Amino acid sequence: MSLATNLAIDPARLWDTITETAKIGATPKGGVKRLTLTELDAEVRRWFIAACEEAGATVTIDDMGNIFARRPGRDNSLAPIAIGSHLDTQPTGGKFDGIIGVLSGLELLRTLKDSGYETTHPIEVIDWTNEEGSRFAPAMLSSGVFAGVFTKDWAYAREDRAGVRFGDALGEIGFVGAEPCGQHKLAAHFELHIEQGPILEAEGKIIGVVTGVQGMRWYEVTVSGNDSHAGSTPMTLRRDALLATARMIEVVHGIALEHAPHAVGTVGLIEARPNSRNVIPGETFFTVDFRHPDDSVLAVMEKKLKERLAAVADASAVTAEVTCIWNSPAVHFDADCVSAVRQAAEQGGFPHRDIISGAGHDSAYVAAVAPTTMVFVPCAGGVSHNETESAEPGDVAAGANVLLQAVLAMDAKLAEREPT
Amino acid sequence: MSLATNLAIDPARLWDTITETAKIGATPKGGVKRLTLTELDAEVRRWFIAACEEAGATVTIDDMGNIFARRPGRDNSLAPIAIGSHLDTQPTGGKFDGIIGVLSGLELLRTLKDSGYETTHPIEVIDWTNEEGSRFAPAMLSSGVFAGVFTKDWAYAREDRAGVRFGDALGEIGFVGAEPCGQHKLAAHFELHIEQGPILEAEGKIIGVVTGVQGMRWYEVTVSGNDSHAGSTPMTLRRDALLATARMIEVVHGIALEHAPHAVGTVGLIEARPNSRNVIPGETFFTVDFRHPDDSVLAVMEKKLKERLAAVADASAVTAEVTCIWNSPAVHFDADCVSAVRQAAEQGGFPHRDIISGAGHDSAYVAAVAPTTMVFVPCAGGVSHNETESAEPGDVAAGANVLLQAVLAMDAKLAEREPT
Numbered sequence: 001m002s003l004a005t006n007l008a009i010d011p012a013r014l015w016d017t018i019t020e021t022a023k024i025g026a027t028p029k030g031g032v033k034r035l036t037l038t039e040l041d042a043e044v045r046r047w048f049i050a051a052c053e054e055a056g057a058t059v060t061i062d063d064m065g066n067i068f069a070r071r072p073g074r075d076n077s078l079a080p081i082a083i084g085s086h087l088d089t090q091p092t093g094g095k096f097d098g099i100i101g102v103l104s105g106l107e108l109l110r111t112l113k114d115s116g117y118e119t120t121h122p123i124e125v126i127d128w129t130n131e132e133g134s135r136f137a138p139a140m141l142s143s144g145v146f147a148g149v150f151t152k153d154w155a156y157a158r159e160d161r162a163g164v165r166f167g168d169a170l171g172e173i174g175f176v177g178a179e180p181c182g183q184h185k186l187a188a189h190f191e192l193h194i195e196q197g198p199i200l201e202a203e204g205k206i207i208g209v210v211t212g213v214q215g216m217r218w219y220e221v222t223v224s225g226n227d228s229h230a231g232s233t234p235m236t237l238r239r240d241a242l243l244a245t246a247r248m249i250e251v252v253h254g255i256a257l258e259h260a261p262h263a264v265g266t267v268g269l270i271e272a273r274p275n276s277r278n279v280i281p282g283e284t285f286f287t288v289d290f291r292h293p294d295d296s297v298l299a300v301m302e303k304k305l306k307e308r309l310a311a312v313a314d315a316s317a318v319t320a321e322v323t324c325i326w327n328s329p330a331v332h333f334d335a336d337c338v339s340a341v342r343q344a345a346e347q348g349g350f351p352h353r354d355i356i357s358g359a360g361h362d363s364a365y366v367a368a369v370a371p372t373t374m375v376f377v378p379c380a381g382g383v384s385h386n387e388t389e390s391a392e393p394g395d396v397a398a399g400a401n402v403l404l405q406a407v408l409a410m411d412a413k414l415a416e417r418e419p420t
Numbered sequence: 421m422s423l424a425t426n427l428a429i430d431p432a433r434l435w436d437t438i439t440e441t442a443k444i445g446a447t448p449k450g451g452v453k454r455l456t457l458t459e460l461d462a463e464v465r466r467w468f469i470a471a472c473e474e475a476g477a478t479v480t481i482d483d484m485g486n487i488f489a490r491r492p493g494r495d496n497s498l499a500p501i502a503i504g505s506h507l508d509t510q511p512t513g514g515k516f517d518g519i520i521g522v523l524s525g526l527e528l529l530r531t532l533k534d535s536g537y538e539t540t541h542p543i544e545v546i547d548w549t550n551e552e553g554s555r556f557a558p559a560m561l562s563s564g565v566f567a568g569v570f571t572k573d574w575a576y577a578r579e580d581r582a583g584v585r586f587g588d589a590l591g592e593i594g595f596v597g598a599e600p601c602g603q604h605k606l607a608a609h610f611e612l613h614i615e616q617g618p619i620l621e622a623e624g625k626i627i628g629v630v631t632g633v634q635g636m637r638w639y640e641v642t643v644s645g646n647d648s649h650a651g652s653t654p655m656t657l658r659r660d661a662l663l664a665t666a667r668m669i670e671v672v673h674g675i676a677l678e679h680a681p682h683a684v685g686t687v688g689l690i691e692a693r694p695n696s697r698n699v700i701p702g703e704t705f706f707t708v709d710f711r712h713p714d715d716s717v718l719a720v721m722e723k724k725l726k727e728r729l730a731a732v733a734d735a736s737a738v739t740a741e742v743t744c745i746w747n748s749p750a751v752h753f754d755a756d757c758v759s760a761v762r763q764a765a766e767q768g769g770f771p772h773r774d775i776i777s778g779a780g781h782d783s784a785y786v787a788a789v790a791p792t793t794m795v796f797v798p799c800a801g802g803v804s805h806n807e808t809e810s811a812e813p814g815d816v817a818a819g820a821n822v823l824l825q826a827v828l829a830m831d832a833k834l835a836e837r838e839p840t
Contacts, residue, residue, distance in 0.1 A: 091694040092647060092702075134696040197652035216651065218697060227512060229804040230686035230709045231636065232617035232778030235676050237802070242687055246669035253663055256655050266650035267662055268697045270690065274511040276554040277638060277688045277707040278780075279805040282512075287697040289650045358652030360698075382657070384649040385699040 007115055009404055011397035014107040018396070021047065021087070021103065022095040031387025032095055036088035036130040037065070037169035044087045045175060048102065048127055055109040057125070060184075061177025063152060064142040065129040065170050068184060071109050073122040073411075078418065079185040081119070081411055082370070083108060083403065084126030084143075084362060085193060090134050094389025096194045096379060096396075102127050104192045104400035111404065120415035121187050123407065128362040129170070136166045137287075138218055138326035143362035145181045147369045152181055186370035188337055188410050191363040192403045193374055194391050198382030199355060206398050207345040207352035208376025212333050213364040214262070214356055215295045217302060218326035219288040221248065221309065225318040227274055227282025242272050242281035244316035251308045252288050255301050263292045263301065264358070293356050295330050331364045334371035337410060341375050344405035350398050359384075375399050375406070427535055429824055431817035434527040438816070441467065441507070441523065442515040451807025452515055456508035456550040457485070457586070462593035464507045468522065468547055475529040477545070480604075481597025483572060484562040485549040485590050488604060491529050493542040493831075498838065499605040501539070501831055502790070503528060503823065504546030504563075504782055505613060510554050514809025516614045516799060516816075522547050524612045524820040531824065540835035541607050543827065548782040549590070556586045557707075558638055558746035563782035565601045567789050572601055606790035608757060608830050611783040612823045613794055614811050618802030619775060626818050627765040627772035628796025632753050633784040634682070634776055635715045637722060638746035639708040641668065641729065645738040647694055647702025662692050662701040664736035671728045672708050675721050683712045683721065684778070713776050715750050751784045754791035757830060761795050764825035770818050779804075795819050795826070 024044045025034035034040045045067060049059050052069030060068045070080055085101020105125030112123065128146075133139025136158045144150045156167030170176055195201075200208050225239035249267045256265030266289040272281040288305065292298050306322055313320035345352035355376060357364075363372050377399035380390045444464045445454035454460045465487060469479050472489030480488045490500055505521020525545030532543065548566075553559025556578045564570045576587030590596050615621075620628050645659035669687045676685030686709040692701040708725065712718050726742055733740035765772035775796060777784075783792050797819035800810045 090699055091696055092699075133698065134694075137697060139698060195652065196649045198654070198657060214651070226803070227806050228802075229616045229779055229806075230688055231634070231684060231711050231780060232615065232804065233684070233802065234618070235673075235680065235684060237618060240673075240686075242690065243669060243673055246666035249663060249666035250670075253655075253660075260655065264651060264653070264655060266660075266698070266700055268650055268692075268699050268701060269695050270662065270692050272688075272690050274554075275689050276511055276552075276805070277557060278553065278559060278686070278709050279510055279512070279688050280686055281688060282806070289698050291651050359649055360651060382648075382653065383646070384652065385696070386647050386649075386702070 007111060007117060007404060009107045009111045009397065009400045011393060013110065014104060014397060014400055015393045017103050017106065018095060018100060021099065027387050029387040032089045032093050033091055034089040035091065035135045036132060037173055039173065041088055042173035045127065048087060051106055052109060052125060055106065056113045057109055060179055061175060062179040062181040062184060063176055064145050064155065064181040065175040065177065066142050066146060066181060067127040069125045071112060071123045073119045075120055076122055078121045079187040080122035080124040081407055082124040082126050082186045082189045083407065084128055084189055085191050086128045086131035086362060088130060088132050090132055090385045092387050094384060094386060096389055096391045097196065097384050098131055100194065100396055101192045104403055107400055108404050108407065119411045121411050131362055135160045139360050140362050140365055143365040147365040148182060149365055187414055189363060189366045189370045189372040190337065190403055190407055191361060191374045192399045193361060193376060194379040194384060195376040195382065196359045196379060196384035200376060200378040201382060203353065204351060205353050206350045206377065206395050207402055208355040209338060209342045209345060209352055210333060210357050210374035210376055211338055211354050212356050213331040213361060214291050214293040214358055215298045215330035216291045216328040216360050217298055217324055220323045220325050221286050221288060222321045223284045223318050225282050228280050230278040230280055233280060238280055239317045240280050241284045241318050244312055244318045245284040245286060247312045247316065248309050251312060255304045259292060259297055259301060263297065265290050291358065293330055328360060328364060331367050333367055333373040336413065337371050337373035340406040340409045341373055341402060344402040344409065347405065348398065348401055350402065375402050427531060427537060427824060429527045429531045429817065429820045431813060433530065434524060434817060434820055435813045437523050437526065438515060438520060441519065445509065447807050449807040452509045452513050453511055454509045455511065455555045456552060457589035457593055459593065461508055465547065465595060468507060471526055472529060472545060475526065476533045477529055480599055481595060482599040482601040482604060483596055484565050484575065484601040485595040485597065486562050486566060486601060487547040489545045491532060491543045493539040495540055496542055498541045499607040500542035500544040501827055502544040502546050502606045502609045503827065504548055504609055505611050506548045506551035506782060508550060508552050510552055510805045512807050514804060514806060516809055516811045517616065517804050518551055520614065520816055521612045524823055527820055528824050528827065539831045541831050551782055555580045559780050560782050560785055563785040567785040568602060569785055607834055609783060609786045609790045609792040610757065610823055610827055611781060611794045612819045613781060613796060614799040614804060615796040615802065616779045616799060616804035620796060620798040621802060623773060624771060625773050626770045626797065626815050627822055628775040629758060629762045629765060629772055630753060630777050630794035630796055631758055631774050632776050633751040633781060634711050634713040634778055635718045635750040636711045636748040636780050637718055637744055640743050640745050641706050641708065642741045643704045643738050645702050648700050650698040650700055653700060658700055659737045660700050661704045661738050664732055664738045665704040665706060667732045667736065668729050671732060675724045679712060679717055679721060683717065685710050711778065713750055748780060748784060751787050753787055753793040756833065757791050757793035760826040760829040761793055761822060764822045764829065768818065768821055768825065770822065795822050
């Protein structure tokens, strides 16, 4: 396998670019709040397009708002080798989650332009729309449509908690592109991302060679009791939806512990109605997030969830409606892409290890339609989805260099296979 | 004791008035949403003032927005005998809580006007501001200032969850009166109210002779953990504020059960941050409402609450800050007022029983500065603070007639005492 090992990205330029974009939606605590399809999302999208064009790329947008910035190759009849991630963030997000994946792609475009290096395939940098899913559930909505997991119409109909439809919000910021989502062919897809977990840091590794993504299932639960007066309703006559919900949260935690060490279970969002100090809550809405590398274990966890929440509801004199709104099976990445990353890490002399992603990523969906893998770098304390999320400039640069070498290696490897 | 037993209120007129005002803030489920100091509150206040003036009363307003509608007596140098309650409601409130107390007062004014009956004391009907406390905590804020429990400045500084100050909201709807709150003397204060509990209905009683109000304490709790990624943070490394809160809700419930049958404990309001499906909640805010007829038992419940929430916080790797924001001691009503109500119920031939109020009422505070008591009538299933709250027209009429006879009896009894 031939490697263009003489090429390297510009660490200072990459870091400056990360710092610059972090100003768009910057929070007082040093994080970033850039919810998908808000004006701040639109602002960073416009900045990204301008920067890619300046680096010699041509930009197209599909009808899910996904942005493709293409640098021509020697043979532009070939599908591009893509570097993709997302520029949207959590409500209290950091400067790195998703963002370094897109900006390292931009840095690759700049590096290739400066060196005049010519790839066989076109190279593309992609910003996937609504990876976070915190405003519009589920997460990775647009890469999901790209991979055929969801239909565009279904995606357009997703609503945020205020009742705004995804399709309307996308039109509102002016990012409904002409290209039908999913028709855009990719020869390969690479994604650089922070680990969002504590493993690399704990083991002193700089590069995580990601072999796959664990399975994920999201649920919505509505608990119905009866709202009545907090002062004059005897404890024995209550139908307290929040008390029942408290017991259900403990159940979710318990199921995850029963499948240690790999299972995780989280109730991240809760609403109580009428949510008044002196009224017993008559209704609650909450979400459940279950993850495990083995889909069969997730099936067992789901069975336990439905049985136990029903039991808690009965015992608490309320009813509970449990709906699975998202099921993302475990993913195994492309062997050639994974070995390209592993070899790039070795040749770069970076301490590395194979790892399974605990978080969901656009690559998990794209893997269904193109050879795909990811590169992880450590984040401090494994903390992510948090304003204090941080990563070392040297680690991010190492990840971008591994990304560069892996992309060039795949460009060469796939070129050998092309009919001449 | 002389009773004007020939007088009686007009049941149909009273019921029509209740139905008419229920249109102001009516909800699709048949309830009323008329949060204090909103435009809907202002609308019902304007309606109330016009109706009282039409019944021959003169209206004054104090600087907490409390409305006093006075019908002159034979000796207007005497302090008035008052009939007071509130026209504000819960977010999902009913047509009766507070409202029948004010509207039965209006019905008394109309009845006295029609009959030309002349009382010795002036008769006043009062609408107390922000009894519910669901927008601005604590409840009974303005009767509390009236009784000297709170200062006006402290009350003005209370904020709703959106950060709006009580004083600003009061000015916004134009109900900051000239009279300093608390300077308005009362010879006595009566309040007709639905029981908001199941006891009268269960025992087939129509009238509850209210001898006092149980003690109440409100707490605010802020739980701080660490918000991090729901997929890649191992269960063992989490500091989940919502999981800890779930355990605290169970603790509140347990403490109330330990002091059965009279104790009640409720978590009515909860907020989680950032409240995103795939982020472990790093912080929560919730409220606790404890009530018991015996203040010494409440003190024990508070001690248990603080000890056990601290223990749960330690065990859950979070911190919890518990603040008691309101302490309303148990109240014992005026013996003369209570016997006037009991006698009126007997002479009216209404099945009755003595009862302690489980809910807070403006009368609980007014009792500190004027001879006070209350009259309860049943509500279906004891349900209140709920859109389905309902009461029988016949029971409400019975309560209004008992109120009328008790007021006239106290007018005569106090007149005997006056220096001539």
